[in-house]
Amino acid sequence: xxxxxxxxxxxxxxxxxxxxxxxxxxxxxxxxxxxxxxxxxxxxxxxxxxxxxxxxxxxxxxxxxxxxxxxxxxxxxxxxxxxxxxxxxxxxxxxxxxxxxxxxxxxxxxxxxxxxxxxxxxxxxxxxxxxxxxxxxxxxxxxxxxxxxxxxxxxxxxxxxxxxxxxxxxxxxxxxxxxxxxxxxxxxxxxxxxxxxxxxxxxxxxxxxxxxxxxxxxxxxxxxxxxxxxxxxxxxxxxxxxxxxxxxxxxxxxxxxxxxxxxxxxxxxxxxxxxxxxxxxxxxxxxxxxxxxxxxxxxxxxxxxxxxxxxxxxxxxxxxxxxxxxxxxxxxxxxxxxxxxxxxxxxxxxxxxxxxxxxxxxxxxxxxxxxxxxxxxxxxxxxxxxxxxxxxxxxxxxxxxxxxxxxxxxxxxxxxxxxxxxxxxxxxxxxxxxxxxxxxxxxxxxxxxxxxxxxxxxxxxxxxxxxxxxxxxxxxxxxxxxxxxxxxxxxxxxxxxxxxxxxxxxxxxxxxxxxxxxxxxxxxxxxxxxxxxxxxxxxxxxxxxxxxxxxxxxxxxxxxxxxxxxxxxxxxxxxxxxxxxxxxxxxxxxxxxxxxxxxxxxxxxxxxxxxxxxxxxxxx
Amino acid sequence: xxxxxxxxxxxxxxxxxxxxxxxxxxxxxxxxxxxxxxxxxxxxxxxxxxxxxxxxxxxxxxxxxxxxxxxxxxxxxxxxxxxxxxxxxxxxxxxxxxxxxxxxxxxxxxxxxxxxxxxxxxxxxxxxxxxxxxxxxxxxxxxxxxxxxxxxxxxxxxxxxxxxxxxxxxxxxxxxxxxxxxxxxxxxxxxxxxxxxxxxxxxxxxxxxxxxxxxxxxxxxxxxxxxxxxxxxxxxxxxxxxxxxxxxxxxxxxxxxxxxxxxxxxxxxxxxxxxxxxxxxxxxxxxxxxxxxxxxxxxxxxxxxxxxxxxxxxxxxxxxxxxxxxxxxxxxxxxxxxxxxxxxxxxxxx
Numbered sequence: 025x026x027x028x029x030x031x032x033x034x035x036x037x038x039x040x041x042x043x044x045x046x047x048x049x050x051x052x053x054x055x056x057x058x059x060x061x062x063x064x065x066x067x068x069x070x071x072x073x074x075x076x077x078x079x080x081x082x083x084x085x086x087x088x089x090x091x092x093x094x095x096x097x098x099x100x101x102x103x104x105x106x107x108x109x110x111x112x113x114x115x116x117x118x119x120x121x122x123x124x125x126x127x128x129x130x131x132x133x134x135x136x137x138x139x140x141x142x143x144x145x146x147x148x149x150x151x152x153x154x155x156x157x158x159x160x161x162x163x164x165x166x167x168x169x170x171x172x173x174x175x176x177x178x179x180x181x182x183x184x185x186x187x188x189x190x191x192x193x194x195x196x197x198x199x200x201x202x203x204x205x206x207x208x209x210x211x212x213x214x215x216x217x218x219x220x221x222x223x224x225x226x227x228x229x230x231x232x233x234x235x236x237x238x239x240x241x242x243x244x245x246x247x248x249x250x251x252x253x254x255x256x257x258x259x260x261x262x263x264x265x266x267x268x269x270x271x272x273x274x275x276x277x278x279x280x281x282x283x284x285x286x287x288x289x290x291x292x293x294x295x296x297x298x299x300x301x302x303x304x305x306x307x308x309x310x311x312x313x314x315x316x317x318x319x320x321x322x323x324x325x326x327x328x329x330x331x332x333x334x335x336x337x338x339x340x341x342x343x344x345x346x347x348x349x350x351x352x353x354x355x356x357x358x359x360x361x362x363x364x365x366x367x368x369x370x371x372x373x374x375x376x377x378x379x380x381x382x383x384x385x386x387x388x389x390x391x392x393x394x395x396x397x398x399x400x401x402x403x404x405x406x407x408x409x410x411x412x413x414x415x416x417x418x419x420x421x422x423x424x425x426x427x428x429x430x431x432x433x434x435x436x437x438x439x440x441x442x443x444x445x446x447x448x449x450x451x452x453x454x455x456x457x458x459x460x461x462x463x464x465x466x467x468x469x470x471x472x473x474x475x476x477x478x479x480x481x482x483x484x485x486x487x488x489x490x491x492x493x494x495x496x497x498x499x500x501x502x503x504x505x506x507x508x509x510x511x512x513x514x515x516x517x518x519x520x521x522x523x524x525x526x527x528x529x530x531x532x533x534x535x536x537x538x539x540x541x542x543x544x545x546x547x548x549x550x551x552x553x554x555x556x557x558x559x560x561x562x563x564x565x566x567x568x569x570x571x572x573x574x575x576x577x578x579x580x581x582x583x584x585x586x587x588x589x590x591x592x593x594x595x596x597x598x599x600x601x602x603x604x605x606x607x608x609x610x611x612x613x614x615x616x617x618x619x620x621x622x623x624x625x626x627x628x629x630x631x632x633x634x635x636x637x638x639x640x641x642x643x644x
Numbered sequence: 645x646x647x648x649x650x651x652x653x654x655x656x657x658x659x660x661x662x663x664x665x666x667x668x669x670x671x672x673x674x675x676x677x678x679x680x681x682x683x684x685x686x687x688x689x690x691x692x693x694x695x696x697x698x699x700x701x702x703x704x705x706x707x708x709x710x711x712x713x714x715x716x717x718x719x720x721x722x723x724x725x726x727x728x729x730x731x732x733x734x735x736x737x738x739x740x741x742x743x744x745x746x747x748x749x750x751x752x753x754x755x756x757x758x759x760x761x762x763x764x765x766x767x768x769x770x771x772x773x774x775x776x777x778x779x780x781x782x783x784x785x786x787x788x789x790x791x792x793x794x795x796x797x798x799x800x801x802x803x804x805x806x807x808x809x810x811x812x813x814x815x816x817x818x819x820x821x822x823x824x825x826x827x828x829x830x831x832x833x834x835x836x837x838x839x840x841x842x843x844x845x846x847x848x849x850x851x852x853x854x855x856x857x858x859x860x861x862x863x864x865x866x867x868x869x870x871x872x873x874x875x876x877x878x879x880x881x882x883x884x885x886x887x888x889x890x891x892x893x894x895x896x897x898x899x900x901x902x903x904x905x906x907x908x909x910x911x912x913x914x915x916x917x918x919x920x921x922x923x924x925x926x927x928x929x930x931x932x933x934x935x936x937x938x939x940x941x942x943x944x945x946x947x948x949x950x951x952x953x954x955x956x957x958x959x960x961x962x963x964x965x966x967x968x969x970x971x972x973x974x975x976x977x978x979x980x981x982x983x984x985x986x987x988x989x990x991x992x993x994x
Contacts (some may be wrong), residue, residue, distance in 0.1 A: 470723055
């Protein structure tokens with residue numbers, strides 16, 4: 025058997041039972057590697073369940089900094105008998121299977137082509153601990169200790185992390201370090217350490233941070249000046265408002281009076297949540313709601329009202345695999361069309377596509393400026409992969425000189441000085457009209473907000489020509505919006521080529537890795553990351569100057585490609601789809617394989633998920 | 645519209661403490677059917693706001709969809725208005741009220757808008773005790789879609805179409821009580837002497853104030869077999885009593901009526917004086933209110949007047965402990981923690 029040998033480059037998958045406290049131990053493992061200067065990308069693969077079902081945690085370590093899902097498992101660490109058969113099957117030939125051998129491995133599961141390593145976790149726990157809960161919790165910490173020995177990790181980094189994590193709680197620090205040592209010593213004394221895969225200290229992390237996108241969005245809303253948050257719990261978006269609340273409690277409560285400079289309401293449903301956000305925005309506060317696909321469906325009527333009545337609204341959509349009873353804990357980018365054209369009537373909604381936690385923070389804050397400047401809903405489109413996993417990211421930063429752009433709002437003084445006020449009157453040609461907040465002036469500036477049956481002065485009318493004029497102005501406004509939304513990022517491969525890829529959001533890391541590999545094989549492609557809808561002119565120019573563009577997305581129906589074809593009228597010959605919609609983040613191997621299949625349909629592997637094939641020629 | 649409300653007003657129209665005439669509180673001319681109860685309610689709102697000397701621009705009027713929800717166009721023309729989404733006015737008001745606690749929020753809805761499509765939001769806005777006035781213009785039918793029964797139509801009541809309603813009716817006052825509303829009243833569009841003081845008291849109440857106003861639909865539901873016709877309501881209305889509303893610092897000029905007077909002081913310093921006709925009702929006790937409502941339902945009479953008021957009400961802002969300064973008045977210096985905190989957050993994420 026040829027063992028997989030590597031330094032600072034592997035994928036490990038932990039197989040746990042939901043609700044046993046494994047998440048924090050696994051997190052400890054990933055963060056320790058990060059502190060050793062190694063780029064890591066941990067991903068939770070969890071069921072829609074609180075306790076009892078299998079859950080997995082996959083960590084990729086890659087010194088080159090590739091953070092996308094690679095595909096293939098080098099090391100499986102199994103403490104869940106329920107999923108053991110699947111877990112051992114998934115290990116790549118030459119890989120390692122580490123398991124709790126208190127109960128010996130079922131012979132039927134045995135494989136000759138991998139290294140099987142036993143650590144008697146349950147036995148150690150039973151000897152050490154009386155309390156059943158402690159036995160369960162420390163079992164997780166013990167296997168992290170064992171891994172430290174097997175992978176040759178710096179044990180001091182682990183103990184340092186535990187000390188940081190439980191700062192000031194000595195009664196927690198010592199037992200955790202003790203448990204780490206139990207595992208570490210067992211492995212040292214009984215197993216061949218290190219295995220073929222090991223880690224060394226590196227310096228590939230720089231000043232980067234490890235943060236989930238939802239926390240970054242919550243912080244973005246806080247920095248962006250949001251004061252009203254209305255929401256309804258839905259995975260995977262729930263932690264956005266949790267994060268907003270956590271930091272708001274720290275910095276938005278007056279220490280003297282205890283009064284809060286924010287209000288959070290858990291609404292009765294998503295309809296109400298967005299209604300509250302719209303009501304607050306109409307009244308001059310910065311407000312937002314966070315949801316996922318099914319919530320967007322419920323919010324659609326209100327999104328139409330906000331579009332037509334031109335009310336700033338900020339919506340964070342953390343996408344998941346639909347529908348309601350579908351795969352709520354798995355990732356997808358499948359709400360592109362339902363959001364871009366959300367609601368009845370002729371509507372177009374502004375979408376932003378962040379791809380890192382830093383961008384979640386930046387777009388999260390910028391969304392409020394854009395919403396108020398452009399007077400329309402701004403939907404920030406992230407997904408479960410970005411939102412709920414710790415992603416390595418540039419550090420967050422804020423320019424202290426920055427002022428909020430509150431958009432076109434007339435004050436009492438403006439009205440007093442004779443400003444002409446027509447709520448839907450375009451006075452300066454950008455198709456964005458002035459608004460007033462309720463309560464501004466006793467006799468000037470009041471207006472009645474409705475959907476569309478009104479004229480430029482917000483007076484009721486059902487005249488067709490007034491309706492049409494308003495709709496045409498909204499189209500002109502769409503052109504103005506074009507100038508404000510984030511531009512795409514274009515990466516020129518440096519070699520003359522008529523072929524390119526286009527991607528957005530969380531497909532970025534895997535796409536770039538795939539492009540590097542393709543480039544090594546002599547296939548050179550330009551790349552563009554789209555960051556917003558409406559698509560800027562640069563998007564159109566980029567596509568026009570290539571003969572063929574691969575559109576990489578994580579949904580079945582090529583939704584972004586459809587949107588590009590609808591907006592620009594590009595033909596299906598020009599835009600080719602590269603897709604992944606099984607609920608896991610798209611991997612570099614998958615992208616590479618699909619592109620090669622398109623480019624050279626005679627000489628590629630068929631597209632399926634056979635583990636042996638995944639390894640063959642794809643990875644070494 | 646091809647015609648407009650005449651601008652001419654009698655030069656000596658009485659002005660309120662702020663110097664405004666009643667005309668300053670009026671809106672566009674109504675496009676509802678002649679004789680519609682809703683127009684009388686609009687008139688009562690105008691009178692209450694004028695007499696209370698509330699600055700017109702310090703009121704925000706919001707509605708859902710339906711005949712009732714068109715009504716805000718026809719009053720308070722100097723106030724911002726919002727004709728929102730069917731059944732969703734409560735959420736929009738909640739957001740608006742959170743943004744600026746200094747305005748008066750006047751929500752107008754109908755029986756379809758509240759008791760059917762908007763039942764969820766109605767229940768929850770009551771439960772959160774949002775500081776607002778919630779007026780239901782209740783005619784037991786869907787006017788704009790030509791007279792279908794609504795969920796407040798009594799079982800057996802027949803509209804102009806003729807078929808008796810086969811479902812039981814939702815009693816919005818009873819529902820509101822169950823949901824935790826802190827001010828519940830019912831009135832009749834044809835009884836301004838009762839309705840105007842109730843609106844004033846609802847405005848002064850801190851918390852969620854429902855007034856369910858039976859407001860006959862002259863076009864589709866004013867026939868002899870309807871229990872929401874003018875005639876039926878006049879014959880079957882039973883008032884809990886009458887109330888006088890005494891604004892803060894005002895001298896008491898209203899006429900005393902015989903009977904037992906009960907005076908209570910409200911949050912804003914004004915007071916109401918209640919003359920009870922029904923001694924079995926204690927409007928400051930929720931159980932009593934529920935019982936009396938239920939008794940009237942059995943007897944087939946319509947209980948009107950103040951049904952319940954909680955004087956210790958704590959509204960949503962108090963519960964959430966939001967800042968006294970309206971949230972929409974805060975800027976970067978109040979809201980943005982600055983880069984220094986991010987430096988610390990970054991450090992904790994390494």
